[in-house]
Amino acid sequence: MKAENEQALHFTKPQSQTPQSSFAKITRRELLKRSAAIGGSLIVGSGFIAGSTASWALEVKSLSPDTMATLVQMARDIYPHDSMGDEIYAAAVKAHDDKAAEDSEYKTMLETGVDSLNAAAKQMGHASYLATGWEAERTELLKSIESDGFFQTIRGGLVVGLYNQKAVWDALGYEGSSYEKGGYLNRGFDDIKWL
Amino acid sequence: MTAPFDVNDNSVVVIIGTGAGGGTLAHELALKGIDVVALEAGGRHLPQDYINDEWPSFSQLALTDMRTTSGSWRVAKDFANLPAWIVKAVGGSTVHWAGASLRLQDHEFRALSTYGELEGANLLDWPVTLAELEPYYDKAEKKMGVTRTNGIPGLPGNNNFKVMKAGADKLGYKDCHTGRMAINSEPRDDRASCQQLGFCFQGCKMGAKWSTAYSEIPRGEATGHLEVREHSLVLKIEHDADGKIDGVVYQDKDGNQVKQMARAVCVAGNSIESPRMLLNSASSMFPDGLANSSGQVGKNYMRHMTGSVYAAFEQPVRMYRGTTMAGIITDEARHDPSRGFVGGYEMETLSIGIPFMAAFLNPGAWGREFASAMDNYENMAGMWLVGEDMPQESNAITLSEEKDQSGMPVANVHFDDHPNDVAMRDHAYQQGMALYDSVGATQTYPTPPYPSTHNLGTLRMSEKPGDGVVNGFGQSHDISNLFVSDGSQFTTGGAENPTLTIVTLAIRQADYIAQQMSEKSI
Numbered sequence: 001m002k003a004e005n006e007q008a009l010h011f012t013k014p015q016s017q018t019p020q021s022s023f024a025k026i027t028r029r030e031l032l033k034r035s036a037a038i039g040g041s042l043i044v045g046s047g048f049i050a051g052s053t054a055s056w057a058l059e060v061k062s063l064s065p066d067t068m069a070t071l072v073q074m075a076r077d078i079y080p081h082d083s084m085g086d087e088i089y090a091a092a093v094k095a096h097d098d099k100a101a102e103d104s105e106y107k108t109m110l111e112t113g114v115d116s117l118n119a120a121a122k123q124m125g126h127a128s129y130l131a132t133g134w135e136a137e138r139t140e141l142l143k144s145i146e147s148d149g150f151f152q153t154i155r156g157g158l159v160v161g162l163y164n165q166k167a168v169w170d171a172l173g174y175e176g177s178s179y180e181k182g183g184y185l186n187r188g189f190d191d192i193k194w195l
Numbered sequence: 196m197t198a199p200f201d202v203n204d205n206s207v208v209v210i211i212g213t214g215a216g217g218g219t220l221a222h223e224l225a226l227k228g229i230d231v232v233a234l235e236a237g238g239r240h241l242p243q244d245y246i247n248d249e250w251p252s253f254s255q256l257a258l259t260d261m262r263t264t265s266g267s268w269r270v271a272k273d274f275a276n277l278p279a280w281i282v283k284a285v286g287g288s289t290v291h292w293a294g295a296s297l298r299l300q301d302h303e304f305r306a307l308s309t310y311g312e313l314e315g316a317n318l319l320d321w322p323v324t325l326a327e328l329e330p331y332y333d334k335a336e337k338k339m340g341v342t343r344t345n346g347i348p349g350l351p352g353n354n355n356f357k358v359m360k361a362g363a364d365k366l367g368y369k370d371c372h373t374g375r376m377a378i379n380s381e382p383r384d385d386r387a388s389c390q391q392l393g394f395c396f397q398g399c400k401m402g403a404k405w406s407t408a409y410s411e412i413p414r415g416e417a418t419g420h421l422e423v424r425e426h427s428l429v430l431k432i433e434h435d436a437d438g439k440i441d442g443v444v445y446q447d448k449d450g451n452q453v454k455q456m457a458r459a460v461c462v463a464g465n466s467i468e469s470p471r472m473l474l475n476s477a478s479s480m481f482p483d484g485l486a487n488s489s490g491q492v493g494k495n496y497m498r499h500m501t502g503s504v505y506a507a508f509e510q511p512v513r514m515y516r517g518t519t520m521a522g523i524i525t526d527e528a529r530h531d532p533s534r535g536f537v538g539g540y541e542m543e544t545l546s547i548g549i550p551f552m553a554a555f556l557n558p559g560a561w562g563r564e565f566a567s568a569m570d571n572y573e574n575m576a577g578m579w580l581v582g583e584d585m586p587q588e589s590n591a592i593t594l595s596e597e598k599d600q601s602g603m604p605v606a607n608v609h610f611d612d613h614p615n616d617v618a619m620r621d622h623a624y625q626q627g628m629a630l631y632d633s634v635g636a637t638q639t640y641p642t643p644p645y646p647s648t649h650n651l652g653t654l655r656m657s658e659k660p661g662d663g664v665v666n667g668f669g670q671s672h673d674i675s676n677l678f679v680s681d682g683s684q685f686t687t688g689g690a691e692n693p694t695l696t697i698v699t700l701a702i703r704q705a706d707y708i709a710q711q712m713s714e715k716s717i
Binding site for chain 1: 247250351353354358361389390391392393394400401508509510511512513516517548549550552553554562563566569570573634
């Protein structure tokens, strides 16, 4: 549990940059030319992953795009919020690619972890984790690696990486700081009507 | 003399820590003209600096120095190196506290006499009574501006309180209100009134909440009798050949080791660091650590029985709007063994933002159930359950194998729940969930204890020197010029949030120290 605790204790660098910022605007047609759909809702290309509508794309520096796409899907399966787009999950796991670029052992840990997840999927009769259609089956696969450092690193990182995003606060109805606006005193602190 | 003081000036009183205990004591002594050097491990952050964003604020204020944990408590698994959620800064945890200011009840000072012997519990009566403390409670409430005392109106209730109140009425609870809070409901004592910012735990940017950081400390400094040395980490307390304390060795802001000579030393570094300092100060004369002839230094660590209940409703609550602890139910705080446990607990509204909810709702959990709870955030109400836990000798602060940057062993915090704690928590969860169910909750979430905020009892008061570490004034039984000035002195925990009692004891201790000094007893 050490890795998890370290993750949980090092909250200093919230990962809030949106994936769009690291990749030039690209059309869906161009994207599809350079990529292949490998299951799930993501497009995986050479050096990037993108949303299926090409509304966002994320450049992948160190990890293989397949690995990155797997991490994005894992993130959604670990904390599934159906109203949130994949770009939020991509932003939540982007830091792993950054860290892998600086730390080859870390990179190996991630790639190996994804390999073992895919191997488990094959045993279940699927081509890969990403090609496993039902969330319940993917969850079963994740359960099988739940105690691994790899899984705990991804899950632990998401606690901050996902839930410290302003976009997530908006989606879940959390307004955050109010000081700049004079507090909530005149902005609904006691406005409950349904009781 | 006028501050700053020379390190060789052995007429000063050295206070270690500037929170509720140390900060109050420093101010009170300075007002009496007694020269004080206060050593503070953290830096100084004031309302304009506070960050209303949970993780960045945590980075700014929280004590994250290395600590280890053991025992069966869940915190040891989920937050192995973060046993306590307290503040390392001028003002200590009065920067972060929610403001609840409750007096301990009369019977809670007589825990052993009232509850009787309980297997596994190291219960004891305090060597001081409520009646003796009442005049000092009065002073503390006045100083802190506690609502519903001294004619100060209560705070208005926010949405989270309104849900609690509606449920309290349904369940037949009689005593539910917006609390006795050291948060200004109207401008008072050069501090603004509460604007319902919603970030009490992150430091009050209005300064509406009482904190030694911006009340006692600057006022003490203004007398010329108080010098606060920030970023000063105490390594050990030293004594002379007669066994009297003669000074404190600390690492200063530049990393140099310095010894400040002292006439007396008061330890107020919270109930984990305070015993650690005494244990780390072992010498050939005191091989088991200072003030430890009883063997009780570091023992009887208490953290209050805690837990939370959050609940989701069909429609929005937006509990995060407004004061974090916006209301209280005190009906369950009574001692009534028919419920299956001794002592009692308080029910207090609580709200945390999305970032902390993700970390604390059910640490380690994942999947659709957890995400669904997070999806309900906007429709959630929440309460904290806080009650008296049993002192146990085996729950203890000891020196860990791990060392800090100065080579001093860090604290290990060992904790196991007592069966009474478990029974009380189960009861509290049931009542909290029933309360929310009564007003239409669609889901309830019994949430495990957070890292400890109420750390108590590790240098406890006792009538007899064999039973504890300090007497009823916080003075060491063994060494007359060594005092304990924080929650470590608590003989037992009571059900109430401890800050008001810590402040009360510090005001009383200041009178006692001044008297002892004038009598040349120390």
